[in-house]
Amino acid sequence: MVEKLSIPATLNLVLTDQWNIREEGRGVLEIDGDSITTSIPAYKGEPGAPGDPGRDGLPPRFREPVTEAELPDPAYLSPSDMGWFWPIVGTTDVVTYNGLDLVRIEDYFGSRGPAGPAPKVQVGTVKVGPVPAVTVVDDPANSAATLSFILPEPREGKTGPRGEVGPAASIEDSTDYDDHGTPAAAGTVLTKHSDGTWYPDTPQLSPGVIKKSGADSDWKALDSGLNWSGDTMQVVIVTVPAQQFPWEPEVFGNIDVKCDGIGLVVDAEVRLGAASGPLVAKGAGDQNEKILGEWKTLTIVPAADGTTPLGASNTTVAAGASVDLYLLLRRRYSSTGITVKSRKDNGFLRIKVEPVVVDA
Structure with missing residues (x-):
């Protein structure tokens, strides 16, 4: 007969996880007063076979940002919606679907950092x-x-088709046109100004010629008398009125002269502004080889008694100024007493007003 012994105690189970339990095949029960400790063999199995591969993870896919009230109802979402992210407007949070419910991920995007240096x-x-x-x-x-x-070497392209003819342009609308306060008028021409702009201007054309005939009363028939010792005698003075532009006189003419005296040479001269002014024309005489000379016609053509650069002539008449031209007979040289005469026959002067450009 077996009696059951009941002893109040606390049962402590210690699972021994060791490989040699199979060899021992037993457990240990220890009774210490009212405490019982037992060691129970725990067998560890061999590693199992590898399971089936899991599915690939889904990369995050983003929808348009929405407010919390606009988030979808999970009841209407399907497994195909897994991996979708809905950014929440006004926050850095997103909401994603895990297949069962919507999950909020706070500060997904992080806060904006400070602006970096400009590249x-x-x-x-x-x-x-x-x-x-x-x-x-x-x-x-x-x-x-x-x-x-x-870069690749350039290649010559084909000539493109000709474009359509554009609308007619007005000169006044051009960016390099400036009338300088003087609008264009009939007869003006387009002129390039020193500042590079184009403007209307009246061309400096010659107004024509002034003619003086030896038959006029103020054209003198000269007679020096015997043994003349002077240098010049005045034939006539021609006044040219003021012009609106600077100009040069271009003078042609004739005068008949008779000289008595061996070795005598007398020239006809036209001088500007005074009898001693700069020379503008001359009729050179021949040396007389006889005591009693003959009447000869001196042909007057443009001449000069000095050298000046272009645009700075000493015979230029300023704009707005009138001027007198003096026709003289001048003794060039002689060795004896002389007599000089002129006559009005064949005498004339033809004076052309020639506009010029003067250096500033």
Whole structure:
């Protein structure tokens, strides 16, 4: 007969996880007063076979940002909606669907960082070569990059079709036109100004010629008398009225002269402004070889008694000024007492007013 012994106690189970339990095949029960401790063999199985591969994870896919009230109802979502992210307007949070419910991920995007330094890009060398290429040299310390280019060799393109004729343009509308306060009028021409603009201007055309006939009463028939010792005698004075522009006199003419005296030479001269003014025309006489000379016609043509550069002539008449031209007979040289005469026959002067450009 077996009696049951009941002892109040606390049962502590210690699972021994060790490989040699199979060899021992037993457990241990320890009774210490009212405490019982037991060691129970725990067998560890061999590793199982690898399971089936799991499905690939889904990359995040983003919908348009929505407010919380616009989030979809999970009841109407399907497994195909897994992996979708809905950014929440006004926050850095997103909401995603895990197949069962919507899950909010706070601060998904993070807060915006401070603005970084502006990048600096500069062009290095630019060459033409058979193989196009771009070389970049970074300078991280200065947030800069240098780009060098090898460009393809240019090829001549085909001539394109001719475009349509554009509308007629007005000269006054041109960007380089400036009338300088004087509108264009009939007879004006387009002239380029010193500042590079074009403007209307009246061309400096000659107004014509002034003619003086030897038959006029103020044209003198001269007679020096015997043994004349002077240098000049005045034949006539011709006044040219003021012009609106600077000009040069261009003088042609004739005068008949008779000289008595061996070796005598007398010239006809036209001088500007005074009998001693600059020479503008001359009729050169021949040397007389006889005591009693003959009547000869001196042909007067433009002449000069000095050298001046272009645009700075000493015979230029200023705009707005009238001027007198003096026709003289001048003894060039002689060795004996002389007599000089002139007559009105064949005498004339033809004076052309020739506009000129004067250097400022």
